[in-house]
Amino acid sequence: MDFFVKEIKMKPIPKGKYYANIPSINSIDSLDLSSPITFFMGENGSGKSTLLEGIAVNLGFNAEGGTVNFNFATKDTHSNLSEYIQIIRGARRPVDGFFLRAESYYNVATYLEDIYKTEIALGYKLDYYGGIPHERSHGQAFLGLILNKFKPNGLYILDEPEAALSPQNQLTFMAKIYELSQSGAQFIIATHSPIITALPNAKIYNFNESIQEINYRDSDSYQITKLTLDDPERMIHNLLKK
Numbered sequence: 001m002d003f004f005v006k007e008i009k010m011k012p013i014p015k016g017k018y019y020a021n022i023p024s025i026n027s028i029d030s031l032d033l034s035s036p037i038t039f040f041m042g043e044n045g046s047g048k049s050t051l052l053e054g055i056a057v058n059l060g061f062n063a064e065g066g067t068v069n070f071n072f073a074t075k076d077t078h079s080n081l082s083e084y085i086q087i088i089r090g091a092r093r094p095v096d097g098f099f100l101r102a103e104s105y106y107n108v109a110t111y112l113e114d115i116y117k118t119e120i121a122l123g124y125k126l127d128y129y130g131g132i133p134h135e136r137s138h139g140q141a142f143l144g145l146i147l148n149k150f151k152p153n154g155l156y157i158l159d160e161p162e163a164a165l166s167p168q169n170q171l172t173f174m175a176k177i178y179e180l181s182q183s184g185a186q187f188i189i190a191t192h193s194p195i196i197t198a199l200p201n202a203k204i205y206n207f208n209e210s211i212q213e214i215n216y217r218d219s220d221s222y223q224i225t226k227l228t229l230d231d232p233e234r235m236i237h238n239l240l241k242k
């Protein structure tokens, strides 16, 4: 299968840019993204969002999140790491795309609300899950977006999509992105979720001092969750005894 984003290569980052000091990003020469689903995992502050946003902006997505034509910048917080990324693209072009930035959900909801209100005004019958975004919970609106707007052959870049979703809805999310990834869609997702990362057709990168491909069961999220669920009393005991 041909992927929209096959690989990224990094150009030298000038000293003085904060992202020049993020070890994971500094360590990249090239990163293979030729997988229907790629997960970025790793500790808070390890550089996942910075790289995800750099890739999204380089591809033409708005740094604040949304679609490629989505122009509502509220504040200029993006890092411009995109200038130092070279993206090796495949021959196909995505038919659709979305960049979900972790912190800017409210803006995305406002944008979707405008789209849905326009569709209602045009007489469309909207029976998607979740209804008008601001009148629904974050999780319902986000799931509504995925179930109703994401398409086969689309390119989706998502930062911590699990933040809004119950475990049950993480499973619904997984089933949908699995189905879409089997019909030509590509996903690049930063996540801490030990549920979502169970998807079988995914590549998992762990961000640390460098970026290493890991197996599902070797992620910290999986290990810590498993230890806690297997024996919560022992975990709490060990945590508090110091």
Ligand SMILES: Nc1ncnc2c1ncn2[C@@H]1O[C@H](COP(=O)(O)OP(=O)(O)O)[C@@H](O)[C@H]1O
Residues within 6 Å of the ligand: 018, 022, 042, 043, 044, 045, 046, 047, 048, 049, 050, 051, 077, 207
């Ligand atoms: N605008 C910024 N200016 C300076 N440092 C930043 C900025 N944004 C993020 N950082 C730093 O870059 C590092 C990586 O952040 P981030 O990519 O958000 O990590 P992650 O998404 O893996 O939690 C962190 O140490 C963070 O403090």
Ligand SMILES: [Mg+2]
Residues within 6 Å of the ligand: 048, 049, 050, 102, 159, 190
């Ligand atoms: Mg992040």
